[in-house]
Amino acid sequence: MSIPSSQHVYRFEVQPFTINDPRAQGFLSDARALGLDQIQSIHCSDLYFLRGHLNQEHLAEIAERILHDPVTQQVQWQEFHISPEEAPNASTNEMVVEVTYRPGVTDPVAEQLLRATRMVNDYEVDAASSGQRFVVRGERLTTDLMHQLAKRLFANAVIQYYALGTITPSFPQETIASGRVERFQLAEMSVEQLLRLSQERRAALNLEEMQAIQAYCQREGRDLSDVEFEMIAQTWSEHCVHKTFKAMVEVNNPNTEDDRFPTQYEHLFNQTIRAATHQLNKPWVLSAFRDNAGIIEFGEQHELSFKVETHNHPSAIEPFGGANTGIGGVIRDVIGVSAKPIAATDILCFGPQDQSADTLPDGVLHPRRIASGVVSGIQDYGNKMGIPTVNGAIYYDPGYTANPLVFCGCIGLAPRDAHPRDVQPGDYIIVLGGKTGRDGLRGATFSSMTMDAQTGEVSGASVQIGAPIVEKGLVDVLMEARDQQLYHAITDCGAGGLSSAVGEMASECGGEVQLADVPLKYPGLEPWEIWLSEAQERMVIAVPQQNLDALEELCEKYDVEITNIGEFNGSGRMRVYYQDQEVLDLDNQFLHHGLPQRKLLATIRTPQHPPGWLNPDANYPSNNHEESFLRLLAHPNITSKESVIRVYDHEVQGGTVVKPLCGVLDDGPADGCVMKPLSVPGDQALVLAAGMNPEYGKQDPYQMTLHAIDEAIRNALCCGADPDQIAILDNFCWGDPTRPETMGDLVQAAQACYDGALRYGTPFISGKDSFNNEYLGSDGLRHAIPPTLLISAMGVIPDWHLALTSDLKQAGNLLYLVGYFAPRFGGSHHNLIKDMPMIEEGMPVCHPETPAVYQKVYQANQAGWIQSAHDLSEGGLGVAAAEMAIGGRLGLRLWLDEFHAYREAFGETGGCILLEVAKQDQVAFETHFGSKPMRLIGKVLSDQFIEIMNGEYCWLKMRIEDLVQAWKNQQIREVQA
C-alpha cells in the first residue's frame, strides 16, 4: 500500500466525548470474554481519509459539517504523511491499533463521504476511505497481545488490515484494464491436466465433467477462453445446478426388511420432493421449483413468494459480510419474482459460545465472534432494507464450530400474476444497481467445496460487505417498473454474477453482451472477472427497446444506476465481447444441458436405537427435578432469544400481527409469526414458522425430516394457520455427498420429505441445498456438521382475529394436551444437559395420524375455543408449559402420570400441542375432539407458581420468576427442593 507523492491525503479522527461509549464497552467486554484480563479500557474512534487537494478552510468545513456530531464528538484533522519509522507503541500501559478496509472491499461509509464532500462544495476530492482507531490501556501490554486483539476482535484479515500505531489508508489500486484472455487447449489435455485445470481455477468440476467439456471442444474443434471455462464451471456448479439432487443414486440398505427406499433413484429430486408437490397438485400453488422463489395464492388479488437461502461458507470466514450478503441475496430472489419483500426470517447454527479458544481448528473464528458478526450482519441489512425480521431460531452444536449455518429467508408480496417470464429477442439486457468489482469471485464454486485453513485467505475475494441502501433502491425502482410493465423478465445477480443471470435468461433464446459497458468500481478487471463477479445489489432485466426511456426516468428518480450491456436474440448461443474481442461463444444446448448426470452411492445407516424404542430400564432421578427443569430451560437452544430478536426491526411496514415475542411483558416466545400486509384489503393474514432439529438428525435423518416437517406445520397451526393451506420449503445443509454414508443420510431425508409432504398434504414450493459443509482441519480430520434440514412453512389464516399466541390468558382456564403423546429421550435436549443422567433410548416417532389431530385443532380455533396454543418441542412438555406460563405470567398446575412424571415432563415428542381452553367451552371442545387423542392435563392458576402433580403428590413446584431467570440465562439460583 502506498500513496503517490503527487497526491495529498487528509486524515480525520472523530472521538466521542463520553467515556461511557457503548461501542468501546462492547469491545472491552469481548476482550474480557477472550480472557484478556490485563486490559483495563478500550477507546475507539472513527478515522476518515480523503485524497485530493484541500486547504485548511475546506478541511474545517468538511470536519464541522459532515464528519461529526458536535454535541457528542470532537474531531481533529491533519494532512497524512507516512512516517518512515513507526514506533508509537513503546509504552506497555497504552497501545494503539488502527484498522481499515483492504482495497476493493465495499466501504459504503467512504462512498457517502465522497458524495457529501462534493455536495457541500465542489471540492477536489477523488477518493475516500474509512477506518477505526483503538486505544488500549492496561498493564503489561505487549505487541503480541495487540496482534492477538487485532486479529480476534478489531479486524478481520479477509476484508481489513491493521497496524499497531498509525495506519496507512488504501484506495482502490488503479491498474490499466488488461482485456487479457487466457485460452486452454482442452482437446489435447491428459486426465491429469484436466484435473489440474479444474483445481487451479477452483472450478470444483470432477473428471467426468471435465471430460464432457473436453468432448465438446473436440467435437467443435475448438479451444476455450478463460471466460468460457469459468462460465461452464459456474453454470455446472453444485450451487447453480444442484447436481447431487439430480443424481442417479444407487441405494445400499443393509437392513433388508426396510422397504422405505428403492434400490435406485433415477433422479433423486424428481422422485422425492418434486414428486410430492406434483402429486398433491394444490390449486393454490402458483409456482413451485420454477422461479427464484416459490409462490402461492393470497386472497383474490395477490400472491406470496418465499425463498430461503444459506450463506454458510462466507459467514464462516467473514461473519458480518457473509450474513449481510446472505440476506441481501435472498431478498433479491424475491425481487426476482417481481415481489415486494415484506418479511425476513433467519435461522442460525453456531458452535458453543463457551468453547475454549485453544480447541478451535486452525483458521476458524471463535463461535462467539461468528455469532455476533452474523447477527449484526442480518440486523444491518434487514433493518436498512425496511424489511421486518419476524421469525428465526438459533441452535448451538459443536458440529457447527467450523461450519456455522446461516439460513436467510425472505417473503414477497405481489399482485396476482404480475411477474413476467417472457424474454423476447431484441430486448435489451439491462443491469440495475451496484457497480462491478473484483469482489465475490467464484462464490458459486467456492460454496461447493470443503473448507480448509487456507480458505479464508484464498477465498477472501468471495466475501464482501453489502450495501443495503443500494438494494433498497432496486426495490423502489423495480416495483414501479413492474406496475408499469416495463420489463419482460427479471433475474437477480447472485452466485455466478452476470454469467449466471444473463446465461439463465438467455438459455432459451440467446444473447450478446459487451463487457466493456459494465460499470466497474475500479478499472483493471479481466473480462472473466467482470463476467463472473458476484458484486452485490445487481439485478438483470429484459427490457423491450421502447421502454428504456421510461425505465431510465425511474432510475433517476430513485438514484439507481442503469446500464444497457447487450441484447437478447434468437441465436441459441451466448456471445460475450470485450471491446472488439469475442471472449465467449457457447452453445446453449451444451452449456445448459451438457452436464453429465452424477452417479452416487448411498448407504443407509441403522440408528443406534430403533426410533420409538422405549427403554424399560430407564432410570429417572428420584429427586431434584427442579434442577433438571432449570438446566433444561437454560440450555442455549431453549433459552430466550430476546437479546437477538430485539436488534431486528420486526414492526416496519406495519403488518406484524403476532410478533416474535408475546405475552404481558412481551417476552414470551412465539411459535411463529402472523402478518397482515397493509396493502392487502380484508382480514386475511399469513403465517410463517419453521421446524428443525439437528439433534434428531444425528439419530436418524428419516425421522428427523418427518419431525421437521411436523414441527413447521405445528408451529404454523399454533399461530392459527389453516393446515390445508400451508406450503413448505426445504433447506438441506449436508456434508460431502460423494461419501456413501453422507449420501445415505440425504436419501433418507429426501424420501422422508416425500412421505411427510404426502402425509400432511403439504407441498414443497421451493428449496435449496448446501453441501460440503465440512472443514478439513490441519490435523487432517474432517469436521462435518450434523445433517441439518430446515423446513420453513408459509400458511394462510382466513381472518387475523383468529391468530393465536402462546402466552396463558386467564386463570381458571383448562389446559389440554392434544396429539399422540409418546415421549422418548433419544435425541432429547434432556440428554444434552451436563450432570443429568443420560437416558439411552430411541428417538420419538411422529404418529402418522397426527394430521387429523391438527384438523381438529384448527376447527376448534375457528370455533373460538382456543385461548392460547404452544407446541411441544425441545425440552418437551415441561418447557412448553413453562414458556406459556412465562408469557402470561400466570401459574399453572399439570397432572402427570403417577409413575412416569419425569418422562412426561422432560421426554420429547412430535405432533403434540398444549391448548388453553376456557372452562365454558370444555364440553364443546371435548365433544369436538371425540376419539382423537386429547387429555385434560392442567389448569391455569392466578398465582405465580408452576406445579406438577404425579397423582396426588406435588412432584414439582417452582416460582415462575425462577424459571424466567433460568430461561433468560440470568444466573441460575440454587433452588431448595
Place this chain on the structure above:
Amino acid sequence: MKPKVLILFAPGINRDGDLSVAFQQAGAETEIQPLNVLRQSRLEWMQYQILALPGGFSYADALGAGKLWALDLQVYFKEEMQRFVAAGKPVIGICNGFQALVKSGVLPGENGEGQAPTATLTFNQGGHFECRWVHLQPQSQLCVWTRGIETTIDCPIAHGEGNFQLADETKLADLEQNGQIALRYLKPDGSSANGVYPYNPNGSLSDIAGICNPQGNVLGLMPHPEDHIFEFQNPKRATRSNHSGLVLFKNGVQYAQQS
C-alpha cells in the same frame, strides 16, 4: 377539502408507506416525493398543508443517523424548509426524520444561523439497535400535534440512535418551560419511566421521546405512532385498546384543516 401531506423520501427511507397510510387514515391525502424529484422539479412545497419526514436509514445512516439527510435539507432545501416552518404549517419528523430535523437545526429550533447545535440524538445507552413497544405521554399544549390529547399512546420504537441529549443540560428547564417537550416515555401503568430501561428504551434525557420547536408546529419523535393505527398491529389488543397513534395524526390533520 382534505389537507395534502408532502412526505419526503431519501434513499434508504423505509417507513414512508406506513406514514402515508397513517395520514390517510387520519383524513389527509399523501404524496411521497423522492428528494431527487423535488430538486429537479422545484415543486412548490407551499402547495402542501403538511410536511412529513418518515423513518428509515437515509443514506445508510453513514456518518451518523440522519446526518446526510440533514445535509440535503441544509444544502438543497434550505429555503423551502424555512418558509414552510415559518408559515406555521404542521411538520412532523419520525425516527430518521426526527434525527434529520435535529441535525439540520430545525429542532429544537431556538438557535440561529451559524450557531452550534444544541441537541442531538445519539447512540442508545444499551449500545445497539432495539425494537420494542413503548408507552408515551403526549404532554405539550404548545405543539399542534400533541395538544389536547388525553390518552397515552402505545407504539413501537425501532432505532439505534434515539438517545436525546442536550449540549447543555441546564437548557432542559427552558425546553420544559417553553412547552417544547412534546412526548415522554412512560411505564405501562402511566407513571414516569424515570430513566428506567426498558420503559425509557434508549437513555434519553428526562425520558424525552419527542420535542417541538418554540412555535409548536414542528414535531420530532423517535417512536413510530404510524405503526399503531389499526387494531391488528397492537399486541395488547385484547387487554389494552384505545392507545392508538392515530390521534396524533388526526390532531395534525385537523390543525392543517383549520388554519
